[in-house]
Amino acid sequence: MKRYLRQKQKAVGVDMRIISWNVNGLRACLKKGFRDFLGACDADVVALQEVRAFPHQLPEDITASSQWHAAFSPAKRPGYSGVGILSRSEPSRIETSLGESRFDEEGRFIAAHFGRLAVISCYFPKGSGKDRDNSRVPYKLDFYRAVYERIEQLKKRGPVFIVGDYNTAHAEIDLARPKTNKKASGFLPEERDELTRWQDAGWIDTFRAQHPNEGDHYTWWRQFGGAREANVGWRIDYVLASSSASRRIKDAFIWPEVQGSDHCPVGVDLI
16 A cells, blocks of 8 residues: 555645545554555545544544644434544644534534634434335435535535545446446436435536546445446535635546555545
């Protein structure tokens, strides 16, 4: 991992790097090299999803580091969901509430403000439900709409990046097997339509804007059946940018070589 990341240092002229990673349990990821990743990724902001721990359960070199400012929004339920943001510079403000307890108690939203710039780490719900009956799709879409209302307000104040695990592949190019997943949450028409609505309103999928026709770029793979080795995956982790934020983008990337989770990091370099 270190060798690979040394090849991914910020280029000359890049002012800021934002990385997002669903770590699938930060305590587990720490045992799989997360500290090495953090030290070598050359990021200014690292947004995390599925932290699955309360802050007091995490080591002090993560929560009280001299090199990183840390903020978390855990779920009320132990070992579930949770998001966080680590940043080199101290945020001027942190917010963790969407104003509805049914969303806030699941620890899915955190916004770090750096002056006028806002970086939001978001863990969008799965719609599949306990019995894979798509019973959580209405909740998922309600969450999308609540986040959308918030970011529409925030973009009036300055550039906004909303990063994280969206749990939706937007187009057929974004998953390896679109035909067999048309009735699965994560690729349902109503889920994809919601992302289309965001993009029609000016929210830019930074990776797809930089790589419009490139397939086989995924960010999540099933943990069985050799899916990652065969690259049978889904691109469901995004960096979306407001129009004013998108003007600063030099590059958008996916790092599938980075192990430690069933997701891989994604990010942008800004000028």
